[in-house]
Every structure is written in structure tokens, then in C-alpha cells.
Amino acid sequence: MNEIIAKEEIAPSTYGYDIYHPRIAKKRKAGQFVIIRTHDGGERVPLTIVGSDVQAGTVTLIFQAVGHSTKELAQLGVGDRLLDMAGPLGKATHIENYGKACVMGGGYGTAPVLPIADALKEAGNDLIGIIGARTKELVILEKELGAICSRLEVATDDGSYGHQGFVTDVLQKLIDEGEKIAFVLAVGPTPMMRAVSNLTKTYGTPTMVSLNPIMVDGTGMCGGCRVEVGGETKFACVDGPEFDGHEVNFDLLMKRQGTYKAEEQQASDHAAHCRVGLEAAR
Amino acid sequence: MSPKTETVPRQAMREQPPQERVGNFNEVPLGYTEQQALAEASRCLQCKKPKCIEGCPVAVDIPGFIALVQEGKFAEGARKIKETNVLPAVCGRVCPQETQCEVLCVLAKKSDPVAVGRLERFVADWEREHNVVERPHTAPPTGKRVAMIGSGPAGLTCAADLAKLGHEVTVFEALHEMGGVLVYGIPEFRLPKKILREEIDTLREMGVKLETSAVIGKLATIEELMTEEGFDAVFIGTGAGLPHFMGVPGENLMGVYSANEFLTRSNLMRAYSFGEKADTPIARGKRVMVIGGGNVAMDSARTALRLGADKVILAYRRSRDEMPARAEEIHHAEEEGIEFHLLTVPVELRGDERGWVTSAIMQKMELGEPDDSGRRRPVPVEGSEYEEPIDVAIIAIGAGANPLISSTTPDLETNRRGYIVSDPETGATSIPGVYAGGDIVTGSATVIEAMGAGRRAAAAIHQYLLGTKAEGQPTADA
Ligand SMILES: Cc1cc2nc3c(=O)[nH]c(=O)nc-3n(C[C@H](O)[C@H](O)[C@H](O)COP(=O)(O)OP(=O)(O)OC[C@H]3O[C@@H](n4cnc5c(N)ncnc54)[C@H](O)[C@@H]3O)c2cc1C
Ligand code: SF4
Ligand code: FES
Numbered sequence: 083m084n085e086i087i088a089k090e091e092i093a094p095s096t097y098g099y100d101i102y103h104p105r106i107a108k109k110r111k112a113g114q115f116v117i118i119r120t121h122d123g124g125e126r127v128p129l130t131i132v133g134s135d136v137q138a139g140t141v142t143l144i145f146q147a148v149g150h151s152t153k154e155l156a157q158l159g160v161g162d163r164l165l166d167m168a169g170p171l172g173k174a175t176h177i178e179n180y181g182k183a184c185v186m187g188g189g190y191g192t193a194p195v196l197p198i199a200d201a202l203k204e205a206g207n208d209l210i211g212i213i214g215a216r217t218k219e220l221v222i223l224e225k226e227l228g229a230i231c232s233r234l235e236v237a238t239d240d241g242s243y244g245h246q247g248f249v250t251d252v253l254q255k256l257i258d259e260g261e262k263i264a265f266v267l268a269v270g271p272t273p274m275m276r277a278v279s280n281l282t283k284t285y286g287t288p289t290m291v292s293l294n295p296i297m298v299d300g301t302g303m304c305g306g307c308r309v310e311v312g313g314e315t316k317f318a319c320v321d322g323p324e325f326d327g328h329e330v331n332f333d334l335l336m337k338r339q340g341t342y343k344a345e346e347q348q349a350s351d352h353a354a355h356c357r358v359g360l361e362a363a364r
Numbered sequence: 365m366s367p368k369t370e371t372v373p374r375q376a377m378r379e380q381p382p383q384e385r386v387g388n389f390n391e392v393p394l395g396y397t398e399q400q401a402l403a404e405a406s407r408c409l410q411c412k413k414p415k416c417i418e419g420c421p422v423a424v425d426i427p428g429f430i431a432l433v434q435e436g437k438f439a440e441g442a443r444k445i446k447e448t449n450v451l452p453a454v455c456g457r458v459c460p461q462e463t464q465c466e467v468l469c470v471l472a473k474k475s476d477p478v479a480v481g482r483l484e485r486f487v488a489d490w491e492r493e494h495n496v497v498e499r500p501h502t503a504p505p506t507g508k509r510v511a512m513i514g515s516g517p518a519g520l521t522c523a524a525d526l527a528k529l530g531h532e533v534t535v536f537e538a539l540h541e542m543g544g545v546l547v548y549g550i551p552e553f554r555l556p557k558k559i560l561r562e563e564i565d566t567l568r569e570m571g572v573k574l575e576t577s578a579v580i581g582k583l584a585t586i587e588e589l590m591t592e593e594g595f596d597a598v599f600i601g602t603g604a605g606l607p608h609f610m611g612v613p614g615e616n617l618m619g620v621y622s623a624n625e626f627l628t629r630s631n632l633m634r635a636y637s638f639g640e641k642a643d644t645p646i647a648r649g650k651r652v653m654v655i656g657g658g659n660v661a662m663d664s665a666r667t668a669l670r671l672g673a674d675k676v677i678l679a680y681r682r683s684r685d686e687m688p689a690r691a692e693e694i695h696h697a698e699e700e701g702i703e704f705h706l707l708t709v710p711v712e713l714r715g716d717e718r719g720w721v722t723s724a725i726m727q728k729m730e731l732g733e734p735d736d737s738g739r740r741r742p743v744p745v746e747g748s749e750y751e752e753p754i755d756v757a758i759i760a761i762g763a764g765a766n767p768l769i770s771s772t773t774p775d776l777e778t779n780r781r782g783y784i785v786s787d788p789e790t791g792a793t794s795i796p797g798v799y800a801g802g803d804i805v806t807g808s809a810t811v812i813e814a815m816g817a818g819r820r821a822a823a824a825i826h827q828y829l830l831g832t833k834a835e836g837q838p839t840a841d842a
Contacts, residue, residue: 126633168540169579
């Protein structure tokens with residue numbers, strides 16, 4: 083169990099892993115996540131499940147090596163094992179046929195959009211996809227989403243590919259063109275989800291976002307993942323991770339996500355220091 | 365009563381001095397020497413009708429094990445306890461003896477009671493440290509399979525008893541380590557993890573299968589365990605793992621933790637060695653306020669101190685007499701310089717523009733009429749508010765029932781507060797073959813009560829599996 087069966091660098095510093103865990107592969111539903119640890123003393127890292135292959139017993143995860151722990155994870159290769167993987171955690175996405183639905187992904191947040199888009203498609207929705215990234219080479223899953231969306235738009239911040247600008251600019255354009263969108267799902271960096279929610283609120287379009295606060299256990303035991311939705315405190319790991327974007331207090335979420343900024347810096351400095359030490363020793 | 369006159373005083377236990385121990389996470393009490401244990405054991409009168417046993421939730425043969433200590437048979441003493449209590453090294457350290465066995469000891473009437481807890485700890489440590497722990501005998505396989513959900517004291521005890529009876533037992537634990545509160549909640553300086561790990565190794569040697577990172581309800585439901593995975597019975601020992609918050613403004617500020625989160629980061633994730641042996645961070649406050657008066661609050665306060673706080677305030681809304689913590693923990697906390705602000709409660713937490721907590725608005729309380737718990741109800745004193753500067757707040761006001769299991773098990777009866785309804789004698793729930801015990805049934809209680817529930821359920825499960833109150837079969841007490 084927990085063995086890495088396949089590894090692919092799908093964009094710079096962005097990796098896709100297929101991990102052997104037949105029970106999670108069988109049980110997982112769109113919108114759920116796992117919590118992994120790479121080594122003794124390692125952090126518990128929540129990662130959204132992108133897909134699974136029940137026959138092969140594998141679960142697909144996509145992540146960007148940004149922090150100390152995801153960089154550790156990126157060091158692993160085919161044949162290595164994760165120390166632990168718990169899941170599938172969180173509630174599954176509520177799926178229904180809205181008619182025309184728009185799925186939006188920002189950066190590697192596009193990965194968790196894929197299984198939800200699949201499920202929405204299966205429920206009969208006509209899908210429009212909008213995916214965004216900083217620059218062309220960070221655009222991921224264009225082909226996969228293209229295959230299930232009747233229309234797929236890409237936006238890059240620097241204009242190196244697709245529209246220049248944000249995914250919200252594209253959404254605005256589609257609305258202006260008269261696209262009748264009945265439901266929006268957005269997953270990506272918190273400022274992106276906030277911008278999408280602010281925009282759709284003005285049109286009254288129901289919008290779901292998938293929140294990624296700091297977590298520890300992922301079972302509702304610690305309350306570290308608490309978020310404010312509609313003025314009420316919720317535990318994202320068990321009550322979410324998906325919530326009504328119009329009700330989420332994004333400001334609070336962004337602040338809480340920054341709780342350990344100083345420590346994260348310390349951890350990555352420490353790691354860099356160790357590596358320097360190693361290199362010097364060679 | 366025995367004519368023996370008491371000459372030997374109750375033996376004190378060696379401890380790390382307060383100034384020294386606040387700088388480390390090592391265990392505070394250092395245990396008895398053999399001489400001290402012999403001296404303490406000599407105080408026991410070997411009562412014909414021992415009162416102490418009546419106070420023990422699992423009825424350990426207290427004079428029986430102490431008699432063995434008197435003879436210098438320490439390992440035998442430990443084995444005597446293990447006939448009814450599988451975790452003596454743990455219980456000797458964490459049980460509230462002062463309200464259970466010791467309070468009833470006849471000696472307590474005239475002077476100090478026999479130090480039952482310290483002797484219990486001594487024999488268990490002696491047996492382990494001298495490598496003479498015996499793996500319990502297991503009966504021939506019965507071919508029956510039982511699943512434990514949760515690896516706290518309830519689940520571990522139930523697992524051990526059923527394994528001894530020859531059943532095939534699998535323990536499913538949601539976290540990455542076995543032990544429940546004993547591993548994620550109770551700190552190293554009170555219960556070294558090594559002790560627990562060795563107890564769990566014994567279970568493994570008995571053939572119990574241990575599956576970590578297995579969140580039942582999510583990975584598989586109870587129904588699936590019983591139909592698809594072939595378990596004949598299930599024991600639910602999932603604890604009271606849902607932290608309560610106060611519901612005051614500012615509780616979601618940064619630097620505000622539930623005690624569960626704070627202790628999990630520090631214990632399970634070892635955040636105290638962040639940057640060295642562990643990657644999980646924790647906020648190291650300089651002025652920390654802990655809210656609550658139980659063991660959880662004491663553990664949080666003492667952990668905060670060891671993480672480098674200059675000042676730790678423990679705010680409790682009632683008076684010292686009502687504090688539910690073990691006497692020893694209150695004593696240790698005071699010795700270490702934790703400031704008790706009794707009859708006070710925060711009514712608001714305030715923060716800065718970055719969203720970090722900077723102060724607590726405190727209100728004074730006075731005691732009114734007794735409430736349902738029999739303790740006098742705290743009533744706010746009008747106009748008594750004052751502001752206390754802090755940079756970390758830890759909320760330790762209790763826990764509720766985690767709904768992971770109940771929400772995925774449709775026929776499982778729960779009460780108004782979400783706890784599982786089960787027969788106090790057998791642990792039987794509303795579903796045949798499904799038993800429950802420990803904090804998920806009673807609400808937050810004690811290690812030993814959870815163990816007692818696990819033990820009673822094991823006996824009932826055994827009978828259920830055999831189809832009757834089988835005659836001639838060993839019972840769970842064998
Ligand atoms: C900080 C702290 C200090 C304490 N100090 C003392 C003390 O000094 N003395 C004392 O007697 N008592 C003390 N207690 C209380 C005591 O620890 C508990 O009463 C006791 O641990 C309850 O045991 P349990 O087996 O019911 O559950 P727990 O110990 O809570 O264990 C439950 C386990 O089940 C797991 N679980 C939950 N849901 C699932 C699921 N769906 N699937 C799989 N696994 C699951 C949890 O992760 C957990 O590991 C303390 C409690 C705390 C929090
Ligand atoms: S511990 Fe106290 S009550 Fe129990 S047998 Fe000894 S003297 Fe009697
Ligand atoms: S991560 Fe601990 S409660 Fe959600």
C-alpha cells in the first residue's frame with residue numbers, strides 16, 4: 083500500500099502521482115481529499131484526489147512543490163512509498179444537473195476541478211471550462227478538460243497563452259456574450275476563488291469553492307481548519323471542503339492560511355541549509 | 365482493623381525540580397526506588413474487606429498486588445494487576461487515584477492513604493525495565509473476526525481481551541499512530557510515548573492487526589465492515605473528539621487554538637522539535653491564556669510553558685474546588701508557575717490588523733446555586749470586565765461527540781448530544797453485533813473508565829460470538 087506506481091512532472095514543479103491504495107481508489111468521490119505523510123516527523127499534508135483507477139487500485143494526486151513538505155514529497159519516485167495516506171476525507175461534491183455549468187481552475191487548483199467536472203458531465207451538465215495560470219507552461223489538464231467541456235477557455239497572467247488576464251475576466255466576457263451559466267465551480271488560490279465569488283454574486287449565480295485551510299487530523303478532531311461560512315464557524319475537513327462561495331469569509335481564510343509563514347520560512351531555510359551541508363560534504 | 369501501628373510515612377516520589385523541568389519535555393515524576401516501593405507497600409494493612417477496590421472502576425486486586433510488592437515479587441505484582449487492567453504503566457500515571465481507590469483507603473481516615481497509583485506504576489515499570497513482560501496467553505483461534513474502531517484505551521483493552529479469547533482482532537485507527545488520547549493528547553512529560561508503544565507492541569505480538577490511517581465511516585462504513593469485509597462484530601471506541609469552542613467573538617483569530625489542536629501539534633506531530641526532528645509548526649506564545657480547569661487545560665498550560673512562554677494564565681470560570689483535573693496535575697502546574705485566574709472567563713478575544721490575537725476581555729464570576737452537575741453555577745459579575753494582553757489562547761472547555769461514525773451508520777441510536785446509546789453492562793448498541801464504549805458513549809471521562817467499558821464489551825462480544833452464554837468457555841476475565 084501507498085506505493086508510488088507512476089510519477090509525472092506535468093508542469094514545472096507540478097507533479098502527478100498514482101498511488102496504490104485500492105480501498106481509497108474504490109471509495110473516493112469527486113471533491114474528496116487524502117492526508118499524507120512522507121516520513122516520520124513529517125507534516126500531515128492534505129491533497130485533493132484528482133482521480134482513481136479502481137482496477138489498478140490507484141489514486142491520482144497532483145500537487146505543486148511549493149512548501150517544505152510538498153518539496154519532500156516531490157523527492158520521492160516510482161517504487162517509493164508514502165508513510166501514510168488517510169482518506170477519502172471530506173464531503174463529496176453535491177452533484178446535480180444545472181443545465182449549463184462553468185468549471186474554473188486556477189494554477190494547480192485546476193487538478194481538483196477535473197473529477198468534479200467529470201461528475202457534473204455525467205449528471206448531464208453542459209460544461210464550460212475556464213482555466214488559468216501565471217504563464218503558459220503552468221497551464222495543466224487542458225486536454226483532459228477539453229475532452230469533457232463543450233467550450234474551454236484558457237487565461238494566463240502574462241498573456242503567453244490564451245487570454246491575457248484572470249479567469250474572472252474570461253467569465254465576465256462569457257456572461258457579456260450571453261452565456262447562460264446556471265452554476266459555477268471554482269478551485270484555485272484563495273484570491274482567485276474570492277474574485278470569482280464576488281463576480282458571480284452580482285449575477286446571483288450559485289458558486290461552489292473548495293477551501294484549503296491549514297489542517298492537522300482531517301477528521302474534525304482539532305478545529306484547526308475552521309472557516310467562517312454565512313457567519314457560522316465550520317470545520318472544512320468534515321463540513322467541506324466545498325462551500326457556497328457567496329457565504330465564505332475569504333479574508334479570514336487568507337489570514338489563517340498565513341499563520342505559520344515565519345515557521346515555513348524557517349523550515350525551508352533549514353532544509354536548504356542541510357542540503358548545502360550535504361553538498362559541501364561530498 | 366489490624367493492630368499494626370503506622371510508623372512509615374507515605375513515600376514521596378522523586379521528581380524533576382520545577383525550574384529544571386519547565387525547560388524540557390521529559391517525564392516529571394521519576395518513580396519509586398525499590399526501597400521506597402517496599403516501604404510504601406509495608407504501609408498497606410491488607411484489609412479483609414478492602415475499601416480501595418470498591419473505588420477502582422475495573423476492581424484491580426489492590427491488596428493482592430501490594431502483598432506481592434511487600435514480598436519483593438515486583439513482576440508478579442504487575443501480573444496481578446494485569447489480570448484486570450492491561451495498561452498499569454499508563455494507569456499508574458494518569459488515573460485520578462485521589463478520587464477512586466486512595467480516597468477510600470482506610471489509612472486516609474487518620475493519615476495519608478497508601479500510594480496505590482505510585483506502586484502500580486512502580487511494578488509495571490519494573491516488569492518492563494527488567495524485560496520480564498510476559499505475552500498474555502491466547503486461546504486457540506475461534507475463527508471469529510472483530511473490528512475495533514479507534515485505538516484509545518477503550519479499543520485497546522477490548523482488543524486485548526478478545527485476542528486472549530482467540531478471536532481475530534483488527535484495530536482501525538484514523539490517525540497515523542495508535543493510542544487515542546494517550547498519544548495525541550496527554551503530553552510526553554506526563555506519559556512517555558515509549559511506554560505506550562511497548563504496550564501496543566504486546567498487542568501486535570498477540571496477533572492483533574493494527575491499521576493506522578483508517579478512518580472508518582469514510583474508508584469503509586460499519587455496515588461494509590460487517591458485510592463486505594467479513595467482521596462478525598464491531599466495537600466503537602472513537603472517543604469524544606470534537607472540540608468545543610466558547611462561542612465568543614474573536615475565536616477564529618490566529619493564535620487561538622482548541623486544546624486538541626495545540627496538544628496534537630505538540631504531541632502527535634512533535635512540534636516541540638520543529639525544525640529539527642519535526643516539520644509541524646506551533647505558535648510559541650509569550651503570554652498564553654488557557655481556558656478551562658481539567659486535565660486537558662493543565663496539559664495545555666504546562667506544554668505552553670515548555671514551548672517557551674514567559675507567562676501562562678489558566679482562566680477557570682469556577683473556583684479551585686470545582687476544578688476537575690487530577691490533584692497532582694494542579695499541584696504540578698502551580699509549582700511550575702502557571703497563574704490560576706479563578707472565577708474568570710473570557711467574553712471576547714481581540715486581535716490586531718494581521719488577525720493575531722492580542723488580548724482577552726475577561727469577566728469575573730461568582731458562584732451561585734448548584735447546577736445539574738452538582739457544582740455551583742458561575743454567574744457573571746456585572747461591570748467586572750478587564751483586558752488581559754495575550755498572544756496565544758488555548759480553549760480547553762471540553763469536547764463533544766464526533767459524528768463521523770453516527771452520520772454514516774443509519775441505524776445507530778445516539779442521544780440528544782450525539783453520543784452513542786449503549787447498554788452500560790454490555791456496551792451493546794441498537795445494532796446487533798455492534799458495541800460501543802468509552803468517551804463516545806459517556807462523554808469525556810477517564811482512561812480507566814474507557815478501559816472498563818472496553819473490557820465489559822469484550823466479555824459481551826465473546827458471548828455474542830459464541831451464540832450463547834457458553835458454558836465451559838473462558839470468560840473475558842480468564
Ligand atoms: C489532554 C487530555 C488529558 C487527559 N488526561 C487524563 C488523565 O490524566 N487521566 C484520565 O483518566 N483521563 C484523562 N483524559 C481523558 C481520557 O484520555 C479519555 O477519557 C480516554 O482516552 C477515552 O478513551 P477512548 O478509548 O474512549 O477514546 P480516545 O482515547 O479518545 O481514542 C479514540 C480514538 O479513536 C480514533 N477514531 C475516532 N474516530 C475514528 C474513526 N471514524 N475511525 C477510526 N478511528 C477513529 C481517534 O483518532 C482516537 O485515536 C485526558 C484527555 C485529554 C484530551
Ligand atoms: S490500600 Fe488501603 S484500603 Fe486497600 S487494602 Fe491497603 S490499607 Fe486497605
Ligand atoms: S483538520 Fe482538524 S478538525 Fe479539520
